[in-house]
Amino acid sequence: xxxLPIVAEAMLNGLLTGAVYALIALGLTLVYGVxxxxxxxxxxxxxxAMFAVWLAHTFLGLDPYLAILPLTLIFFALxxxxxxxxxxxxxxxxxxxxxxxxxxxxxxxxxxxxAGFHSDTRSLSTDYSFNVFEVGPLLISQARLFGFVGAVxxxxxxxxxxxxxxxxxxxxxxxxxxxxxxxxxINVSHVFAVTFGIGCATxxxxxxxxxxxxxxxxxxxxxxxxxxxxxxxxxxxxxITGALIGGLFIGVVESLCGLFLGESLGQIGIFLIFxxxxxxxxxxxxxxxx
Numbered sequence: 001x002x003x004l005p006i007v008a009e010a011m012l013n014g015l016l017t018g019a020v021y022a023l024i025a026l027g028l029t030l031v032y033g034v035x036x037x038x039x040x041x042x043x044x045x046x047x048x049a050m051f052a053v054w055l056a057h058t059f060l061g062l063d064p065y066l067a068i069l070p071l072t073l074i075f076f077a078l079x080x081x082x083x084x085x086x087x088x089x090x091x092x093x094x095x096x097x098x099x100x101x102x103x104x105x106x107x108x109x110x111x112x113x114x115a116g117f118h119s120d121t122r123s124l125s126t127d128y129s130f131n132v133f134e135v136g137p138l139l140i141s142q143a144r145l146f147g148f149v150g151a152v153x154x155x156x157x158x159x160x161x162x163x164x165x166x167x168x169x170x171x172x173x174x175x176x177x178x179x180x181x182x183x184x185x186i187n188v189s190h191v192f193a194v195t196f197g198i199g200c201a202t203x204x205x206x207x208x209x210x211x212x213x214x215x216x217x218x219x220x221x222x223x224x225x226x227x228x229x230x231x232x233x234x235x236x237x238x239x240i241t242g243a244l245i246g247g248l249f250i251g252v253v254e255s256l257c258g259l260f261l262g263e264s265l266g267q268i269g270i271f272l273i274f275x276x277x278x279x280x281x282x283x284x285x286x287x288x289x290x
Contacts (some may be wrong), residue, residue, distance in 0.1 A: 002259065005137040010259040011252050016144040018251020019151035023206040024224055025231035025243040026155060027199030033238025034175040034195040037087070040102040043225030044109035045200050049075055049207035050216040051113065057124045057211070064126065064208045065146070071204040079200025084193040113218035123215040147209035154205050155244055158198070162240070171195055175238070227254075227267075230274040236284030246285065 028042050052071055056062040082105070090101045131142040162168035173181040174191045182188050214220075231250050235242020250270055257269035277284065 007256070007259070009138045009140075010255045012138060012140065013144060014252035014255025015248055016141070016148040016251070017255065018248040019148040019155075019244075020206055020209050020247075021224075021227055021231060021251055022244045022247020023151040023154055023202055023209070025228040025235070025247055026158065026240060027202040028225075028228050029232045029235070029238055029240065029243045030158075030202075031196055031199045032232070034171055035083075035192050037091075037098045037102065039196075039199070040099065041105040041109065042199070042203070042228065043221030043223075044106040044113075045075070045079070045221070046203045046207060046224055047113060047216065047218060047221035048109060049200075049204045050211055050214075050220065051117065051122075052204070053207050053211045054122050054124055054216055057126075064124070064211045065150075068150075068205055068208045071208060072201045075204035076197040076201040078197075080193045080197035082200075083196035084189070087196065088189060088192060110218055110221075117218060119217060119219075121215045121217040124211055126212050129212045141213065143212040147213070150205065150209045154202065155240070158202070159240060161198075167194065223267075227270060230270050230277075232284075233274060233282075234277050234284055236286040239284065239286040242284055242286035 024042075024046060028039060031037065031039050031042075049071060052074070053064050053067055056067045056071070057064060086105070087098060087101055090097045126143070128142045128146070133140040133142060133145065160168075162172060170181070170186050170191050171194070173184075173186060174188055174195075178188055181191075227250060231243055231246040234250065235244075235246030250273070253269040253273060254267060257265060257267070261268060
């Protein structure tokens, strides 16, 4: 028998986790909205970022939250370079080329991580990893709450970047009309690279927020990216608002399914939603109708 506090605690934990899921989906939907490509390497980049956090903590003693700034800059530069020198040159031709390139990148990165770290699962522990806040009958994980706050702040900052800065206006102009943006002097290639860099930077932040409570191994990105694809489809391809709301919703669904069906079956609800959205609302909740 499940009491109301247990269900409420599961929903709350789902919301906290869902915000970080939304952050992971944010980069995916931003890249799709501007470059109009599905980045199959998204999960691989997330895995790289999680290993970077683990290495920084294990060998340098750096707290995952203090690693946010340097890893964000590093992964922005990495994403910028990957788009500029690998994905960009392959975009002059069949659109399928880019999909194959991102898929190939994913395979290369995953196998490189397997060669370097083997298939072992690693985790890190901080002073706050297992601490909880007591709010009435509810126990709230400190690390998950920090992750929620961090994800919401980053989403708000990204919205401000897109809405208030010249770089953001250039990104939105390219997303809306690439040829028109080029005619008014916007460097479209640079905007593509910046956008891909931002997508990778959000993954670095998400990795820093995840690692105090999650594990990492070379294949872990695949599970996260499946969740991210579901969030993007649910929220609408290219919609930042949809990614945030979709992430929170998916987090709650996963948590409740884990409570009622068991931890190993927690993702059943996610894939059921994925199928239902594709069947009845393929443009998602906030996606534009064709």
